[in-house]
Amino acid sequence: DAGVIQSPRHEVTEMGQEVTLRCKPISGHDYLFWYRQTMMRGLELLIYFNNNVPIDDSGMPEDRFSAKMPNASFSTLKIQPSEPRDSAVYFCASRPAGGLLTDTQYFGPGTRLTVL
């Protein structure tokens, strides 16, 4: 059974370029979360979706960040234009529907983004 899939695993880009990170959640999971992890700020929730609908995007740092979930099996996180301070590891996670407290989030392997 495939876990959460993220691509690319590593991305190096130059300041000002557009960056698109991709995520495929576990099949059947209705919740999808995007996190950013840095040494300074730890693990931050950026946005999460329920049934493809954005529920809480209060963690999105700026208008340069946007996220979409066009269908149940695909989500993107886009940064345009990118800046060096966006360098971080970006995780996608998914969780089953039903809302049981026992349901953990399953994380993807992460995308390590470096903006030069």
Added chain:
Amino acid sequence: AQKITQTQPGMFVQEKEAVTLDCTYDTSDPSYGLFWYKQPSSGEMIFLIYQGSYDQQNATEGRYSLNFQKARKSANLVISASQLGDSAMYFCAMRENTGNQFYFGTGTSLTVIP
């Protein structure tokens, strides 16, 4: 106020010894879940163990156990018989019944010494 507090930035333990990683939480929701994750140097986040607020017994999963003290709002992770492969970052997290968001602590870096 922080929802999850992990006060130990780094810990060392001798191989085969037990170690306790501290976690305290803050919530007014009577129903919540507590989770521990391991993040090795390779970067992935691995779910280890879960404790529900109404669970009467402490959770156990192999060498991992959770020392749950509800009145103190603490959920410490105990790793018994430490192995070199246990060297990693460990994150405590909480989800309240009233929400879908997971709140994460800042993590504890564990180093197992041979």
